[in-house]
Amino acid sequence: MKHDSRKYVILTFFILIGAIYVLKLFYMQVVDDHWKLRSQQITEQRREITPPRAIVYDRNGKMVISNNTHYNLMVCEAELEDFDIQAFSELIGWTQEQIRKRFVEIRDGEGTYKNPHTGQIDSNYQRIRSYPFIKELTANEMSKIAPHLDRFKGFYELETSMRSYPFGNAANILGYLNEVNKDDLSKYPFYKAGDYMGRSGIERYYDSYFRGQKGVKYIVQSARNNQIGSFENGAYDTTAVQAPPIHLGLDAELQGYGEQLMANKKGCIVAIEPSTGEILALISAPSYDPNLLVGRRNISENYPGLKSDKNTPLFPRPLASQYMPGSTFKLIQSLVGMQEGVITANTGFACNKNVVGCHNHPSAQNVAQAVQMSCNPYFYAVTRRIIQQKKRKNPREDAAIGLGKWADYMYRFGLGKKLDTDITGLTSGLIPTPKYYDKWYGHHQWKFSTIQSISIGQGEVQLTPLQLANLAAIMANRGWYYTPHFVKSIGDTGPLKKYTKKNYTSIDASHFDAVIEGMRRCVHEEGGTARRARVEGYTVCGKTGTIENYIGSVKQKNHSAFICFAPMKQPEIAISVFVENAGDSGGTWAAPIASLMIEKYLNGEVKDTIKEQRILDAKLSIWK
Amino acid sequence: MRKSQSITNGVDWVLLGAVILLMALGVATVYSTAFDPEYPSIFDFSQVYGKQIVWISISLFLGILVFLIDSEIYRKFALPIFISSMLLLVIVLFMPAKNGARAWLGIGSLGIQPGEFAKIAAAILLARYLADFNQKLQTIRNVLLANTIILVPMALILLQPDAGTFVVFTSFLFVMYREGVTYDPLVLKAVNLLPGVKFKQTWVGVHFIPILFVVVFLSIATLLVSNETITVDMFPGTTFSGYWGVFVFLFIFSLVFFFVLRLLLSKRDKKRAIIIATIGFILAVSITKTVDFGFQKLAPHQKERIELFLGLTDNERAKDGVDYNRNRAITAVGSGGFSGKGYMNGVLANVRSNHVPESETDFIFCPFAEEWGFIGTSFLISLYLFILLRIVVVAERQRSTFNRVYAYSVAMILFYHFGINIGMSIEFAPVIGIPLPFFSYGGSSMMSFSIMMFILLKLDSQRKDVLN
Known part of the structure; x- marks a missing residue:
């Protein structure tokens, strides 16, 4: 027929379209992986299950941080159906305006991203995803809402876990959690928006140990976001694993007792087990109940008040506050003097009040007596010998060499530098170096008489109460210390490596006898400054400090300081106590507080109720 | 009978x-x-x-x-x-x-x-x-x-x-x-209106329908992919506009067309195969490029209208919005892989x-393609063919x-x-x-x-x- 060849045109079309389709399908199905990813994106929800954070125990196996179950009211916009905002507002007790605002807030909270294909700014919010509408409802609150939720499609409850502090103390040690922010999200891929992470204390320092392993559940979802099964029968699912419990060296009861004692006082108590470096108690006063900062509602209610409180309950005084050590510092001066060979245990100096003021006491014939009586002129003399060793003719050059040596000793005592303690917020204190004074007075423009107040722990020297307690531990150990630390063991792994290394002070153990004897006399001999530190049945070795301080040029009430350890043989506890503006001397307030802590720790209870009551009743310090 | x-x-x-x-x-x-x-x-x-x-x-x-x-x-x-x-x-x-x-x-x-x-x-x-x-x-x-x-x-x-x-x-x-x-009488009438032109027959008029079909198919295909970007594993980091996909397709098909022509045509016409294939390729490229160029030059609102007509807007939001159906359908087919997810x-x-x-x-076609993969789809297309x-x-x-x-x-x-x-x-x-x-x-x-x-x-x- 005439147009027969035209059948080839039609056949070509058929074959061509068929071939093009097969090629295209080959490209789509076999070559291009993009659609498989897209398919997963649409159908598989990767549901992450965050395990509760690790539990924390104290040294006696008492739970210090536990977890409570709370509930989030979740909403998925795509699932909303005939949403009765009136009825819903009655159910949850919000106004309709608040409910609308919350929806906007959820959307805005997700942020935006720049779409690489179109260059437009799109919201990360997705209608098909679920977001918490109300967070952290208690079981009680949820029980009122949950039974009615089936009337509101798209809303459902979701369990979450939140921190709980059974003892309600040690807030400055344990720290608190807060929701992660944008920076955290980019820094720590573990966290997703809405997660909580440690913000202070050991919760922050050990954050990665608290997290555990997230579980992942792949769920195949329908277009309406209903779960229609698990992906490949859960072959890729993993269960959430809670991190192993963390054991602290802390004694929760001692901590609580210390906080009681420090009520109505500003200051700190730090107690360390000298043989291990474990921190037994670390009291910062005033403090707060850590339960106040659990969850978003509590934080928004309580945090601003705590933050603006002029008495700074959030400030971890034992770690960050820098005080002049006062007479407690004389212990180190005697040790350095003996180690440098500028004095011996039996060197005596007259109590020459022309140099510096002192109280009335007989002149010290040896180191032990000097410590016992806390003779200021004696330690002026000792320190002068340390600083001015007459290695140079020019006393100014000589002082620079002497102070340099002295400062090196101080570092070895863990002073003037941040201790490697497992907590954030530590400060270094201050140990003046030759460089430091050069800056103030000019190079070689100063000598001992310029800087003499460092002899008795006044002037430029500043220590944190933690460093001071560590000094007590060094005394107890006769010359070495383990870095003070909170965590005894993570799970069953035993002590952390960096806390099993002894730090030596380079002072011979033999030099300690005289000083420790002086400390014993301080407490147990007539004429000692710390007779209030006695604990029945134990030999306590202590040293008081009474720190003069000024605001501007106005003299304030003295700070009362005390460091000690007990028992004298095989010491079990080393303590520093610091009470701001207590008035009087170190022996008046700080010493009895320390003795009560020792009694509590060694005996488990306090029999000396008169002493206890006196402390509990005392309202000291300057309050704003 | x-x-x-x-x-x-x-x-x-x-x-x-x-x-x-x-x-x-x-x-x-x-x-x-x-x-x-x-x-x-x-x-x-x-x-x-x-x-x-x-x-x-x-x-x-x-x-x-x-x-x-x-x-x-x-x-x-x-x-x-x-x-x-x-x-x-x-x-x-x-x-x-x-x-x-x-x-x-x-x-x-x-x-x-x-x-x-x-x-x-x-x-x-x-x-x-x-x-x-x-x-x-x-x-x-x-x-x-x-x-x-x-x-x-x-x-x-x-x-x-x-x-x-x-x-x-x-x-x-x-x-x-x-x-x-034939639509040649109509086309002739129009063509011969031009001064100095006096055709007795036009190729376009005689083969008007298949030519129209090819033009429409190429245009729609071009429009549908012109907003896409293609990434090739061989050249990481570089993206190619969707038009290059069309171009490569056209090139491959011109080659195939050429070899098929050589097989089909009589000995006398064999030499013309290369000419026909080249002309076909150039024409197809010009048509598609014109469509692509014209489309890209359109004002955004006009572009949008065409995209809406084609059920196509290349916008992340559109994936779950106006383009929902098409996106889900393509995803289902594409995710089938070589052998499918199984019946x-x-x-x-x-x-x-x-x-x-x-x-x-x-x-x-989507459930079939998703469950049987490329094996299934190529079989099904072969069966229809x-x-x-x-x-x-x-x-x-x-x-x-x-x-x-x-x-x-x-x-x-x-x-x-x-x-x-x-x-x-x-x-x-x-x-x-x-x-x-x-x-x-x-x-x-x-x-x-x-x-x-x-x-x-x-x-x-x-x-x-x-x-x-």
Whole structure:
């Protein structure tokens, strides 16, 4: 027929379209992986299950941080159906305006991203995803809402876990959690928006140990976001694993007792087990109940008040506050003097009040007596010998060499530098170096008489109460210390490596006898400054400090300081106590507080109720 | 004239077998996509899979009826069949709308779509008209009259409106092309208006329909991919515009075309193969590049309008918004991989997850592609291609023009349905809701395609009775 060849045109079309389709399908199905990813994106929800954070125990196996179950009211916009905002507002007790605002807030909270294909700014919010509408409802609150939720499609409850502090103390040690922010999200891929992470204390320092392993559940979802099964029968699912419990060296009861004692006082108590470096108690006063900062509602209610409180309950005084050590510092001066060979245990100096003021006491014939009586002129003399060793003719050059040596000793005592303690917020204190004074007075423009107040722990020297307690531990150990630390063991792994290394002070153990004897006399001999530190049945070795301080040029009430350890043989506890503006001397307030802590720790209870009551009743310090 | 013989005599069993295989695959896919664990039996007639079996049974029964009727009646009563079909198309316009179109005639869920049957009526009348058509009298008037046969139902269907069926009616243009109906008089008239031009024949006018088809196909394909970006593993970090995809396709096909031409053409014409292939390639590239360039140069709001018409906006939000259906459908197909996710293991394209809408009807290619992967899809396309080619073979062996025209009509209608339905799941066609023949769930389409096919089989089985 005439147009027969035209059948080839039609056949070509058929074959061509068929071939093009097969090629295209080959490209789509076999070559291009993009659609498989897209398919997963649409159908598989990767549901992450965050395990509760690790539990924390104290040294006696008492739970210090536990977890409570709370509930989030979740909403998925795509699932909303005939949403009765009136009825819903009655159910949850919000106004309709608040409910609308919350929806906007959820959307805005997700942020935006720049779409690489179109260059437009799109919201990360997705209608098909679920977001918490109300967070952290208690079981009680949820029980009122949950039974009615089936009337509101798209809303459902979701369990979450939140921190709980059974003892309600040690807030400055344990720290608190807060929701992660944008920076955290980019820094720590573990966290997703809405997660909580440690913000202070050991919760922050050990954050990665608290997290555990997230579980992942792949769920195949329908277009309406209903779960229609698990992906490949859960072959890729993993269960959430809670991190192993963390054991602290802390004694929760001692901590609580210390906080009681420090009520109505500003200051700190730090107690360390000298043989291990474990921190037994670390009291910062005033403090707060850590339960106040659990969850978003509590934080928004309580945090601003705590933050603006002029008495700074959030400030971890034992770690960050820098005080002049006062007479407690004389212990180190005697040790350095003996180690440098500028004095011996039996060197005596007259109590020459022309140099510096002192109280009335007989002149010290040896180191032990000097410590016992806390003779200021004696330690002026000792320190002068340390600083001015007459290695140079020019006393100014000589002082620079002497102070340099002295400062090196101080570092070895863990002073003037941040201790490697497992907590954030530590400060270094201050140990003046030759460089430091050069800056103030000019190079070689100063000598001992310029800087003499460092002899008795006044002037430029500043220590944190933690460093001071560590000094007590060094005394107890006769010359070495383990870095003070909170965590005894993570799970069953035993002590952390960096806390099993002894730090030596380079002072011979033999030099300690005289000083420790002086400390014993301080407490147990007539004429000692710390007779209030006695604990029945134990030999306590202590040293008081009474720190003069000024605001501007106005003299304030003295700070009362005390460091000690007990028992004298095989010491079990080393303590520093610091009470701001207590008035009087170190022996008046700080010493009895320390003795009560020792009694509590060694005996488990306090029999000396008169002493206890006196402390509990005392309202000291300057309050704003 | 008719010898007494069994009604099954002369049946093209190959074609019938292929169609029944297609129906079986269709039911299996409907069962997989619509499976309800509470009604696990495939013969549960409350479920679409059970119903589909009923529809197939009815269709095969109708097929037997068709075989009992002498095929002569179609030729004889072509015009009455056509007119009653058009009447149904008019009546349906007064029926309540369903899914936005007044395409359904019937009560409740039971009903037929007269549009489906109008195709058969038009095919029969066109066959009758072209059989009587005097090739030598190809006036503009006669050509336009032939076109009227398809324009009337198209106009009525546009009123429903049903874009899919409307488009399918243009398939008859190819049937006319095959029979030598030419648009050259029209083109000549226009061309010869130019001063100094005096053509007797134009190539464009003679082959107007296939050229138009190629241009439309390339344009739509270009538009659909022009906003895409392609990344190639070999060149990490670089992205290519979607147009390069079209370009590579065109290049490959020109090469293939060239080799096929060399095989087909006579020795004398072999040298022309390279010229034809090159010209074809250059023309195709210029057309697509022009479309792509023009589209990119459009003002944003115009662009958006075209994108909306094509059911396409390349916007992240659109994926879950206006472009939801297409995106889900393509994803389901693409995620099938080489060997698929396994029968009944699809996650996107089924009624339970409902990510891909209409996965048992218009988007039924998606569950099939998702579950059987490239192995399945290439097989399915081959099966359709086999049926189409078989119908061409059947068509070409007819003695009568009537039979041939009818056969080509069936082939072209199937081709359109196949091309558009699968095309819309693989980014080659805009989303137009038309069923996949013998495969999609639905009574009207199953019955109308079956009747259409069985008439063809009947005509073919009686081809030797016809002297003409």
